[in-house]
Amino acid sequence: MSSLSRTTSRRLAHGLSYLFLSVVGISMVVPLLWMVATSLKSPTADVLDPAQWLPDRLHWENYHKVWVEIDFARALVNSTFVTVAVTAGQVFTSSLAAFAFARLRFFGRDKIFLGYLATLMVPSTVTMIPVFILLRELRWINSYYALIIPAMFSAYGTFLLRQFFLSIPPDLEDAAVIDGCSSFGIYRNVILPLSKPALSALAILTFIGSWRSFMWPLIVTHEKEMFTLPVALASFQEMFTVQWTLLMAGSVIMILPMLLVFIVGQRFFIEGIRVGAVKG
Amino acid sequence: MRKKGTPVKWRENLTALAFLSPNLIGFLIFTLLPVLAGFLLSLCHWDLFHPPRFVGLRNFVDLLGWYTDEGKVHANDPRFWKYLGNTFFLMMGIPINMAASLLLAMVLNQKLVGRTFFRTIFFLPTICMGVGVMLLWMWILNPEFGLLNYLLSLVNIQGPAWLKSYAWAKPSLMMMQLWVAMGGTSMILYLAGLQGIPPELYEAADVDGASGWDRFRHITLPLLTPTTFFIFITSVIGGFQGGFDAAYIMTRGGPDGATTTISYYIFSHAFEWFNMGYAAAIAVVLFGLVLVVTLINWRYGGKRVHYV
Numbered sequence: 001m002s003s004l005s006r007t008t009s010r011r012l013a014h015g016l017s018y019l020f021l022s023v024v025g026i027s028m029v030v031p032l033l034w035m036v037a038t039s040l041k042s043p044t045a046d047v048l049d050p051a052q053w054l055p056d057r058l059h060w061e062n063y064h065k066v067w068v069e070i071d072f073a074r075a076l077v078n079s080t081f082v083t084v085a086v087t088a089g090q091v092f093t094s095s096l097a098a099f100a101f102a103r104l105r106f107f108g109r110d111k112i113f114l115g116y117l118a119t120l121m122v123p124s125t126v127t128m129i130p131v132f133i134l135l136r137e138l139r140w141i142n143s144y145y146a147l148i149i150p151a152m153f154s155a156y157g158t159f160l161l162r163q164f165f166l167s168i169p170p171d172l173e174d175a176a177v178i179d180g181c182s183s184f185g186i187y188r189n190v191i192l193p194l195s196k197p198a199l200s201a202l203a204i205l206t207f208i209g210s211w212r213s214f215m216w217p218l219i220v221t222h223e224k225e226m227f228t229l230p231v232a233l234a235s236f237q238e239m240f241t242v243q244w245t246l247l248m249a250g251s252v253i254m255i256l257p258m259l260l261v262f263i264v265g266q267r268f269f270i271e272g273i274r275v276g277a278v279k280g
Numbered sequence: 281m282r283k284k285g286t287p288v289k290w291r292e293n294l295t296a297l298a299f300l301s302p303n304l305i306g307f308l309i310f311t312l313l314p315v316l317a318g319f320l321l322s323l324c325h326w327d328l329f330h331p332p333r334f335v336g337l338r339n340f341v342d343l344l345g346w347y348t349d350e351g352k353v354h355a356n357d358p359r360f361w362k363y364l365g366n367t368f369f370l371m372m373g374i375p376i377n378m379a380a381s382l383l384l385a386m387v388l389n390q391k392l393v394g395r396t397f398f399r400t401i402f403f404l405p406t407i408c409m410g411v412g413v414m415l416l417w418m419w420i421l422n423p424e425f426g427l428l429n430y431l432l433s434l435v436n437i438q439g440p441a442w443l444k445s446y447a448w449a450k451p452s453l454m455m456m457q458l459w460v461a462m463g464g465t466s467m468i469l470y471l472a473g474l475q476g477i478p479p480e481l482y483e484a485a486d487v488d489g490a491s492g493w494d495r496f497r498h499i500t501l502p503l504l505t506p507t508t509f510f511i512f513i514t515s516v517i518g519g520f521q522g523g524f525d526a527a528y529i530m531t532r533g534g535p536d537g538a539t540t541t542i543s544y545y546i547f548s549h550a551f552e553w554f555n556m557g558y559a560a561a562i563a564v565v566l567f568g569l570v571l572v573v574t575l576i577n578w579r580y581g582g583k584r585v586h587y588v
Contacts, residue, residue, distance in 0.1 A: 010356045019317050024384065025401045028463060032404065034427055035416045085385035099304035118435050119311050123521045123544045126563045129556060130314035130321060136328075153306030183295050197287060214409030214525045219551055230411035234529055251412030256561045259425075266400065273468050 026167045039063070039248035062249040066236075070245070071224060072253065075232035080257075082217075082228060085212040089152030090206045091199055098161035103173075113162075116155045124215075132219060133278045146220035147228065151210060157202050160272070164198035165191055201272025204265040208258050229254045304315055321560035328554050339561035359537065360545065360562070367541040369517035373454035378511055380462040385470035386500070399471075402463025409460050414529040417456045418443065443531050449538040453526055466511045473507035474500070513577045520569050531573065 033054075039062055041055040066072055100106070101113050131150050132141075140146045171185050172194070181189065194200070214230040221227055227235065233250050262269060322339055326332035355361050384402060388395055405413065420427045421442035429439035442452045477500065485495050491535045501508075523541030527533050533540035533548075540548075542562065549561035 002530055010333075014390070014392065017392060019392060020387055021398045024463070025398055028401055031420055031427070031459070032408065034420070035412075038406035050478075052365065054425045074299060078575065093303040093306060097301045100296045100299035104292065104296040106293045106300075109296070115312075116307065117427060119307070119315070121517065121570055122311070122315055123543075123563065123566055123570055125315035125521060125543050126318045126560075126567050127311055129546075129550050129560050129563065131310055132550070132554070133317075133328075134309075134314070149306075150310045153303055153422070155307065155311070158303060183299070187299070206498055208407065214528075216413055218528075219547075233411045233415065237503075237529070238387070244422075244425075247415050248419065251415050254410065254412040258407055258410070259404075262403075270403075273465050 035248050038244055039252050059245070062244040062245050063253070064074055066246045066253070068251045070232055070236045070239075070250070071230065072229075072250065074225060075227050075229045076253070078144075078147075078226060079211060082144065083207055085148045086151045086210040087146075087203050087206045089148070089155050090154045091203050093152060093200065094154055094157030095161050095192065095195075095199065096187070097158045098165055099160065099183075099191055101162045102165035103170075103186070103191070104183065107114055114159055119155050120159070123217050128216070128219070135220060137154065141220055142222045142226050144226075147217055147226070151213075151216070154206070160202055161195070161198055164195055168194050197268050197271060200268035204261055204269045205272055207261050211258055212254075281542075291405060298324075304529075316562060318560050321557055322564045324557040324560075326556040327328050332557070335557070337390040339558050340388060342558070343561055343565065350394055350519075359540075362537060363540045363545045364541055366539065367523060369450050369519060370457075370541065371516065373457050374512065374515045374519060376523060377458055377461045378460060378466055378508065378515070381464075381466035381511075382470050382508075383503070385474055386462055386466050386508070389469075389471060399467075402467060405460045405461075406464030411529055412526070414456075414462065414526055417452075417459075421452055445534060446535050446538045449531055449535060453523075453530070456526070458486060466515075469503065469507055469511055473504045477503045508575075509580070516573050517570050520566060520573070 010256075037054060040058045040060070041052075042059055065130055101109065135146045135150070138143075138145075140149075153276060168191065173181075173190050176186050176190050212230060213228075214234070217228045217231045218234070224232075233247070233254060236250060237247060299408045323334060323337075323353075324332045324456060325335050342356050343360055346353050347356065348354070388399060388402075392398075423429060423439070423441040423444060426439075426442070428442070432439040442448050481503075482495060482501050485499060490498070521543055523539070524543040524547055527539045527541060527544050528547075531539045533544050545565070546559050546562045546566070549555040549562065
């Protein structure tokens with residue numbers, strides 16, 4: 001094969017690759033753009049013509065309407081509060097436990113850790129019913145407690161952070177030990193600062209998981225005042241099946257924070273997926 | 281620092297307990313005890329309003345058993361088997377999604393300008409997934425005014441009723457799942473796997489005059505087996521437990537139960553009909569299914585099957 005034709009065929013291959021990637025990319029983006037376009041179309045035209053791509057003018061009042069009509073502000077506050085609390089709680093409790101599993105010696109350490117790992121395979125539907133009954137006994141149903149506390153403890157987070165802590169060379173702590181640093185001092189001043197990528201990865205994964213969580217909030221909240229965004233959106237859909245402009249506006253509001261977190265922390269997010277996949 | 285063999289002192293145990301306890305207490309209360317309680321509950325009848333009644337294996341007989349009538353075999357709970365079938369049907373999307381992810385990863389794994397850009401774009405649906413995306417797809421799949429049937433009408437195809445059609449409801453959900461997942465986690469894992477393949481192998485294959493298909497068949501695919509196995513197992517485990525959110529939002533499990541999965545059935549028994557014991561029994565059966573897959577993973581997953 002002459003070098004000329006080889007360059008040509010390579011160019012052809014690259015061209016085809018770009019064509020393929022663009023077609024897939026467009027099919028990923030077009031539905032999302034269509035959601036935004038629909039959310040800005042005229043709310044009076046309930047029968048929306050799909051042939052008309054762009055709104056006649058930008059009907060921002062749709063956002064105002066969805067905001068007021070279903071008390072979206074309240075749902076947004078609930079979602080934000082719950083998600084931030086769950087994320088902070090998971091990172092805090094998981095990092096403490098992961099430090100113990102990675103750095104301390106204690107009775108039955110490896111057996112307890114194996115127990116943690118084993119529960120990773122228990123379907124959430126198995127624990128869901130007894131936890132619901134427990135919260136009902138505590139009279140926590142329809143409260144922030146029910147939304148936050150059961151979600152604050154994560155075997156997965158403990159596992160993820162333990163793997164990362166193990167990869168930090170112990171030599172770094174020796175100096176701290178000689179200086180008379182306590183275990184907590186080592187955790188606080190040596191391990192945590194060195195683990196920012198892993199902590200960020202866990203925080204982002206938890207944030208997005210908690211933000212879009214639907215089944216659990218649906219089960220433990222019964223009144224509008226306690227609804228998180230996904231539950232509020234679902235109940236809104238039951239009330240107004242045909243108001244697609246408002247439904248899409250609500251969906252945009254729900255999706256934006258996740259997009260924002262992803263764009264800010266993309267690097268950590270993707271690293272977190274890789275670390276999480278390397279089991280054991 | 282500490283040497284192996286030194287007796288672990290009570291002080292060290294206490295320190296460890298202090299670190300462990302916030303997580304461990306939550307773990308005991310919200311995971312370990314509920315698992316045990318779930319098994320116990322599966323042996324009871326309980327409607328939440330009267331005291332629970334121990335019924336032994338009755339729930340499991342009602343769920344999995346059968347009877348014969350005029351020589352015909354009938355399941356005690358035909359709905360369970362139907363919904364189990366639905367769950368398996370939806371899981372047939374897994375290999376399709378995986379093939380799409382692998383294809384995307386292989387195209388992205390070239391020296392192309394804008395790789396990171398495309399990777400980010402492909403990841404968007406995975407990030408956005410949730411009730412918002414489900415509502416969006418309901419709108420896209422709307423038979424009269426949806427985007428999809430409009431695009432089909434441009435090429436003179438009369439699109440089906442999608443989510444409102446018994447035959448098309450499950451394929452509709454699988455289509456959405458493909459859109460959501462093909463550029464997501466699996467693609468990232470496949471990209472990492474592809475980057476771990478030594479380039480010398482491909483160079484050697486070139487010297488031997490191997491075709492592109494040969495290289496894929498005899499180098500890429502075998503060396504990616506661990507990744508493939510991992511993605512497949514985690515997807516199957518997720519698949520057994522999945523399907524609730526989308527079905528609840530988009531179809532309410534219909535039409536005529538076409539999209540009801542096992543997790544939806546558990547939800548209905550527990551939180552719509554208040555059959556706590558029966559719901560727990562279904563959950564225990566689901567746990568058993570997941571356990572079998574996990575054991576297969578432990579038995580064969582560690583071996584890192586590939587042929588080099």
